[in-house]
Amino acid sequence: MAAIGQIIHFEDQQGERVAPRKGPTLRAQWLGKQLRELREAAKLTLREAGDHVQRDQAALSRWEQGLTPARVPDVLALLNLYGVDDPDVRDGLERLSRDIWQKGWWDDYAGETSGKVIDHAWLESRAETLRSFDVLVIPGLLQTAEYAEAVIRAADPEADPAYVARWVRFRMIRQQVLTREEPMRFAAILDEALLCRVVGGAPVMRTQLQHLVHLGARPNIAIRVLPFSAGAHASPRGPFMIFGMAVPYSDIAFTETRAGCIYVESDRVGNFAQAYDYLHKAALTPEESAALIAATADRMA
Template structure:
């Protein structure tokens, strides 16, 4: 997997807010640069997220822009420090695209994650064997070491479901996922049993959108919604033929509305658990 260069979501968020504050203060890039003793090209790189600004520079710019609101100042300072803080995912940064790393970071920070899936069980709910089958199918020529490395990556991501403050996860699965055999019957049976166990946790909701629901609100496919704590914006994520896409601000509302319709059409947690258990029995 060739690494994809470019700014991270965190750096882009910080840069966007710094640019908006500078423009609201009616100051030029040169004036901002002169104040923090940087050239205007450096300020431009910060605002584009190409080179994230350090916390002292962020605070200096906020002083220049006349930002007195303590919540705004604290939020942007924390965001600037978070950008430079090393996480476990950084060990994979040289091998993965920036979008993959962004995804792991979002999961680590989100308070609530809502997802709809039609093609494969979402990564946070996969068993190692199921994950291996999915990764191998996506890259049939990959070697054993590569596959093992990315199965490990996926399993580490699942730590957000445990601990003192686990993420609140609400997953809606299309019933087709219960029919598609990935990795063989034993792998699927173990995967379904895993879903059944996870679904008993109070912070995890796993529900099935049944075939009987007919046409539904997301014919374009799977998506996720990350509800983030301040100062981060809420984020929606989807994959297209052109790659991964993250949407924020007004665009998240469209995904939220779609999820609400799917939520209304899905089976209850109890009904879903029964359907998943029946699927496991079929794999015996």
């Protein structure tokens, strides 16, 4: 399948401050793509599908492009028309269509930032697994509040204190995916340089490193360090994430560029998964990583 939206938004994943942008959300694009593929598999035209749900061809086209999200009754009617009997597929698409229209905690922030930041939080809330490789900043889901504040302030030195506090809160709420009743399984590979870059001063950094050791002891979190001794590695272009999604969705890979951020799925995720596997083999074990992180923290006392 093609990339979802190709370069679909401008976002500083670490600072998260951008001007709001209008346009189709990732959720709406995803639902539309699924509906289009099911219609094409059923060998029906837009007109034929539209007649079934009493909508014109243009309306169906907008749904499939993600420009206007389809409502739940229309989605269910289309699934019946397309002969979709698999309960996992039906439940997944119905849940997605409800998610688009229902308000989540992240929507309270939607008016202040790119909708794609909100989409990222939604993906985290729905992902069963997350694999990440980071080289510049410790990933947001593993940050302490003090470390997060230092990162956000560095990205926008002139930001109002209330703004900074609000986005630190946003990041802390996102972390609940790691402690919910059925927590996300998170496997993080951190370049050793992250341990040495003192963010927010030595006390803040020491506490952050100790926090990593604590998190790594949880059964659903594995933290590995890619040591300097590994030399050149499989991701010279930088960090990325792979979201493992439940049926009927394929995995999603996420990466940042200077021009914006990209989400890709299906076949193109394989390139990221292969790179992650190579990085995994080159990284220290979780036990070795915890020892290295703890030793680095001790040197910052």
